Amino acid sequence: MANSNRLYEFRCPVFGFIELNDWERDIISEPAFQRLRRIRQLALTDYVYPGAMHTRFEHSLGVMHMATLLFDGITQRSKEILENDYGFNRDGLKRSRVIVRIAALLHDVGHPPFSHASEELFPLKKNKGSTVHYKHEDYSAAIVRYKFKSIIEDHKINKNYDIKADDIANFLEGDQNTGEILFWRNLISGQLDADRIDYLLRDSHHTGVSYGKFDWQRLVNTVEIIPIKYDSSMNFIGVNESGLHAAEALILARFFMFTQVYFHKTRVAYDFHLRKAMKKILSNKKLPSPKEKNLDTFLEWDDWKVLGFLSQGEGGEHGQRIRERNHYREIRHTPETPVQHDLEILEKWRDALGKLLMAEELASKSWYKLKEEDIPIITETKVRSVIPLSNLSTIVSKISATKKVSLYVKKEDVDEAENKLQRIGEN
């Protein structure tokens, strides 16, 4: 009889070895997980950074590994809070750890082809008073619920935990029915989360851009639960004083990776072309919604399928531009944080360019958010006090939200567009 406690090691270019048990190995053997080998992490970023060919598959393993390190660090340093405030005993923590690992492993199974590049092709949904696009988290939760149900619930190792697919799906969705486990959701989605730590390190490694590197070991060794008395008293995940600069470096790494890699003008242009080409390829101009009946069709869509269409000449003008690497050229962009005057100039550019303007793309991100997402730092003095990172780090406090708008024209129109813009005297 096979030993169900056996561990398997996977080589990882960022962390060395990542260990999985039988259950986790069976989960990753599921077709819906193997599909992640065919979803590139950074879409067509390799058109700019040739090494960026890595996939959601290795990222998902990395997130599971990092979430475990953070979880272990927290339980080691904050056991008392977990026991007193949440009632977690040894078994409760053991079960939470398993849920966190599986949720981390599966958090990205709902990504569409080319990851974020095609997320605008998700259909619209009504959610809490507004109409918004579905997010890949909605797809991940649905896929976990219906496609991983059996492998999660019926696996022999699960006899020790009685974990339901719904537990993992609710956790990923941020459903209130998740119960006290919801506390751990910040390890997958928050300012100091495993997803962020992994993608920065991994994308940095594969693109060859060093901006994304930071001292993650220090973070793991200093992370703990920090009770904060705002106008209410709540527990947050933060670091002790020794991790201050590692936390600061994480925020800066993210800022640099976005401005230098993720928002690179050519990469942004290819996201646009991909979206347009896929719209042509998809029969309804959008991806199917994450309803149970649609999941098989959704899961058929991966990068290979899209590239297959493109290689057969499909995708219209934008498919051709991708095949020939003939992207739209950025002709102007606003500052990263445009103020009203900059936006008035943008209006003038638009008017001057008229029909030459082919695409207007927004690079929007808030690098550091306060309150729930401010990283609390706790002193190591006898009487411990808590100070938000934004108050300890001048650099972090000065990073403003990015709302950069870029205007694109066809390559052959660049000269004419320049002339038009120079005529209005705004550069």
Added chain:
Amino acid sequence: MRRKTNYRESGKIEMDYFDQMWSRLATLGKLVGKAPNQYLGHTAIMKLTYFLQVLKKVPLGYDFRFYYYGPYDSDVLGDLNYAECLGVVNSEVEYYPKGGYGYRVSRGKAADEIDEKAKDFLKKYEDDINWVIQKFGNRNASQLELVSSIIGMSLDRRKDGNPFSLDSIVKKVKKIKPHFEIQQIKEEAQSLLDAKIILSK
């Protein structure tokens, strides 16, 4: 060709990105300006924005998810950050005498200018903003955390089609908010029910 966003109101009106942004920033500026003390903390802003969207259907386009600290969309804080850059709001850290800290957000000098850009939106939804402020503007962060969790739980229950049960809502809230007493949750839920803010049908 201006960039169109996912923003649709009743499937009829499509706003472009900047229209949506001005509406959001103007709403944030209005909320803090109309608050009883002319300032709000971040928790209050998050929760009041949530109430505007889920209770009054003001189409702000946020995608609230639940964290252990309640309904949350990081875009609200992102917009707040940008609002501060533009001078729509001012924000400062406030340390409490008994330890801990919070943020005090007040209306900034560029707020009127943004109001002008979003004047149609504000005209349409001003009553809703006033209603939210009147009902919840004087609640502290702790109370808002509780109220938003009860409202969220109640809305989820309606979405799932489960029969209404005050006890089950109270139990579920207690599970994710262990720091609140059962009695306190029960009283708050009952008062929301009495005010018809949450519905039993």
